[in-house]
Amino acid sequence: MTEPTPSPDPILRGQLLHLLEAVEASGRAVLPRQDGELLLLVVEAAARIFGAAAASIALVDEAGQYLEFRVSYGAGNESLVGMRIPINQGIAGYVAITGQPLAVSNVRTDPRFSKDFAQSTGYVPQSILAMPLISGERVIGVMEVLDKISAPSFGMQDMELLGIFARQAAIAIHQAQQVSRLDAAFLRELRQLAGQHDDAGLLKDLLDGLAQTGNGEGEQLKAVADVFYALNLLGEAEQRACFEVLSAFARYAKRTPADIRGME
Amino acid sequence: MAEETLRPAWSSQFDPEVLPRLATSGPVGEITPEWAWGGSTGKGVRVAVVDSGVEAAHPALDGCIRGGVAFEYDESLESRVRLEADDPPVDLTGHGTACAGIIHSIAPEAEIYSVRVLGRELRGKALQFAAGLRWALDHGMQVVNLSLSTSKEEYYGLFHKLADEAYFMNVLLVSAANNYPVASYPSLYSSVISVAASDGGDPFTYFYNPAPPVEFGAPGIDVDVAWLNGGRSQITGNSFAAPHIAGITALILSKYPELTPFQVKTVLMACARNVAQAGA
The missing domain is CATH 3.30.450.40 (GAF domain)
Incomplete structure (x- = not known):
């Protein structure tokens, strides 16, 4: 042709x-x-x-x-x-x-x-x-x-x-809004935990850990962040459940300060 | 192919290349625009504009607005909706003023009432909308312009009931299709006059389409309308096609007040540009 x-x-x-x-x-x-x-x-x-x-x-x-x-x-x-x-x-x-x-x-x-x-x-x-x-x-x-x-x-x-x-x-x-809202909620709970103890030392340690790679604690927190992200992909009911679990954990942790100190 | 996907569903029906040419026979075929609305001004016909309110003092409306009410979302009430006076009516967006202006330009002596259902917040919109429509049915409106719709399936039944009630009360609901190609109520019900935007600028030239989802195509593309603050603007949307048909409907009802909704629809169909008398 x-x-x-x-x-x-x-x-x-x-x-x-x-x-x-x-x-x-x-x-x-x-x-x-x-x-x-x-x-x-x-x-x-x-x-x-x-x-x-x-x-x-x-x-x-x-x-x-x-x-x-x-x-x-x-x-x-x-x-x-x-x-x-x-x-x-x-x-x-x-x-x-x-x-x-x-x-x-x-x-x-x-x-x-x-x-x-x-x-x-x-x-x-x-x-x-x-x-x-x-x-x-x-x-x-x-x-x-x-x-x-x-x-x-x-x-x-x-x-x-x-x-x-x-x-x-x-x-x-x-999605970006949800991730940032979950991040904020996570940090708020962490701050509350940190506030119970010597200043913001615990929070600082946790955040430092998050920033480091190859550090066992940092890896663990990154894994937590991944879980948050995965939850975010689900519906609102699942996200509410996530908040409730996190809040329940915070309440539980407040009652057992010795265990928390152990983490430090 | 690509061109096909870019065409919005709601106006493609009225593309001259796909729009069927129809013929009517017998007495229906003899109905002409002159018979249907020639000499009519819409005098004595009450038209509700269920929308964002109307700027009553707009110079394009010549004082044709006879009153108004507003429905606000109120969680403390069982009905979730609170009725407020809105007299003289106001418009926060310009949209309702545009619709009222189109109706008035076609039916200058029709009595227009503003029913504001687009409230102060995002919640409860469909309930406000339904309450506004309910108000129009309860207050002797003969034509109701609905340049809004809901896409929520959960309200299908509620709006269907209201549309059927309107039909048997001889109240004409003129309902714009959503600007997105999605299901929108009440425009999908056969008891209403559904309208989408078609090409063309003559306010009395419109088209009839026998296949769902939209029956009538009227001017809705770059239409010159009344807008906020006494202004005007050129605007595109199915919202502005519906009041053209609402205005013509008011003209017909002013001349022939005994007509029922299906008779009005027949008259509208017979006078559509793409419908001819059989054998003519």
């Missing part, structure tokens, strides 16, 4: 490239990392994939009352981070409350009415595509990509594509 190979459809090629980038970025995001680092990775990837001038992530606080902007990439990024808005306000609030994505372009406020939130960040976007970050059935935050560079507004294909990406990102973020 001497038929020339047809050149691939440039739109299709672009879409495939975007999909591959999305898969690659989501895969990298699944690695447990420091919370902030992970979020930054996700928004950078989102901005790149969707050709957006800026992107941000706001997470729902533990009480479910506020959305707090945690990371931002691109235009207007400094002033946005740290801002909190009530969970039910604005475009991000709507998306958080309903769990539905929304694409808005060309927002024009009537000057007779008060200024809205975007203007207080010093950067007023022309177009916004906001997606809920959903883990299980819970909305944990909202990801927004702002001002698509290659087109005047976000279309439906972008809504669908960002949906796929947002689902992956939400899983990674939720």
Whole structure:
């Protein structure tokens, strides 16, 4: 056959490239990392994939009352981070409350009415595509990509594509949050134990042990951390059980100080 | 293949390439938009917008908002939901104002009531939503715009019961499909008028699709809508397709108040752009 190979459809090629980038970025995001680092990775990837001038992530606080902007990439990024808005306000609030994505372009406020939130960040976007970050059935935050560079507004294909990406990102973020919450609970229990005895000596020893490799104690603690991580992969009931066991152990340990001293 | 996976399920039904061309015969085939809603303003029809509230003073609404209530989640109550007055109604997100604005632009003399069910927190949303719908049924609303839905299976029965009740009370529920291709209630029930976004900007041009999950396609892509603080914006979502059909439904009911939900649906179908009179 001497038929020339047809050149691939440039739109299709672009879409495939975007999909591959999305898969690659989501895969990298699944690695447990420091919370902030992970979020930054996700928004950078989102901005790149969707050709957006800026992107941000706001997470729902533990009480479910506020959305707090945690990371931002691109235009207007400094002033946005740290801002909190009530969970039910604005475009991000709507998306958080309903769990539905929304694409808005060309927002024009009537000057007779008060200024809205975007203007207080010093950067007023022309177009916004906001997606809920959903883990299980819970909305944990909202990801927004702002001002698509290659087109005047976000279309439906972008809504669908960002949906796929947002689902992956939400899983990674939720997992990182759970790991850090379990870490915090573990340290809190350890501190309580340490507080019973001479200053924070026990805690320091334990943490030093954790940092060292090849040390028997450190290995043991790392194994404990692995158990915590494995528990985190299970459901909420299992995690509650984990807390209860840990608390029971702490209560038991308080009653037998001699045994604890033996560990020192 | 790749292009196929990128297309959202909710609008693909109304792609001109896949949308069937249908024909109706007999008296149904003779129904025209002129007969159905020509000369109607929606006068005397009460329309509830169950949503995030409505900015009653928005210049695009010309004072068409007749009242409002809000439902908040309250764990201390057995019903978990507390009714509050919201008069004049407010809107915290802009979404409900957009829906009310679309309905008003189509049916300028319809009486619109705001039923705010998107409350202050994430918990109990489906219960607030159900309570808002219940309120609309109990307060003489004839058309209820539902540009929201729940995907939780546990509420399937509750919303199905409410939708059936509405049907037999001659209350038209116009329900937007979720923007994600997931099951969403009440949009999936056959007793409601389900709507998704289709292409096109003419507010009176819509499409009928006989196969589930969504029956009607109306403008919902880059629609110019009323937004917060007296503003406007261009916006995309199935949420904005539903109020187009709700507005047209109000026009039809204003002209023919005796029509039942299945008759209204028949009239809507007969006037859809892709439905022609047999043999015409």
